[in-house]
Amino acid sequence: MMVPLDPSDKLTSRRFIAEGDTVVVYERHDAMRAVAVRAGGVLQNRFGVFRHDDWIGCPFGSKVFSTGGGGVKGGGKGGKAGGGFVHLLAPTPELWTLVLSHRTQILYIADISLVVAYLELVPGCVVLESGTGSGSLTTSLARAVAPHGHVHTFDFHEQRAASAREDFEKNGLSSLITVNVRDIQGEGFPEEHHGAADAVFLDLPQPWLAIPSVGLMLKQDGVLCSFSPCIEQVQRACEAMRTHFTDIRTFEILLRTYEVRDGALKSATADEEATVGPLPQKRRKFTAPGENTDCTQKNSYVLVRPCSTARGHTGYLTFARRLVYDSQTES
Known part of the structure; x- marks a missing residue:
């Protein structure tokens, strides 16, 4: 499982791998995978055969050698320097984004970093998210609000929500994330969150349908972010925001490595x-x-x-701040 998230202490640098943990097996920058550690388990790849038993007790970040197979010689913790090897990394939100199962198109680090920054997330914040998708952003939101905040994420697809919930439980994030099944476009957010959210994130095909509900959920001066792949969606969403929001801005992140x-x-x-x-x-x-x-x-x-190839357009990020009304004029 993932280490409980506390932004004041990077515990993963001092933790040892135990049975049941999820580790990110790093072969190279473009070849990683998430592996659940179990007694007697074996990983085989192009570098050889790796026994999970050799990993248990190692600190995260360890370099471990193969035990042979595939023509590679070595020996677990005591493997020879000439043997095949991998690194065992903690499943941080950044790495989890690179190895998770894609149930939908996901947000990547460049977009996620701007979302977390412009939503002004700090420990203790309450965030509403729709939809959950593969949970890439959700994991980063959880770390930003840990240890005392909470992320309430919603998806209309029941099986997708169940798979995301399973991932969060596996990574030790259940105390920070609640997964709900709900059609936010059609029903809006639940009344129980009225005026309680510090920030809201929307990843919906028709975000303008949910914006009136967002206005009711956000605290005064709370921030909304809407992610849309098409500029026509952005235009309609901005029109809907004008009634209860100010400081409306749209960004497109193009990453060049x-x-x-x-x-x-x-x-x-x-x-x-x-x-x-x-x-x-x-x-x-x-x-x-x-x-x-x-x-x-x-x-x-x-x-x-x-690089000869670069990640191009992913989507547009539109941010808006809920208007602060005078008590005599707010309806």
């Missing part, structure tokens, strides 16, 4: 110089790691460049 790798620059040969133009100075070209070259003069460099 960079590739960092070792390489070498070598002097061009005479034939190569003849093909690159009349300039008198020598030209140099990049040599990938492992590439054979007959040049005697070669320098090692770190190459940094934008």
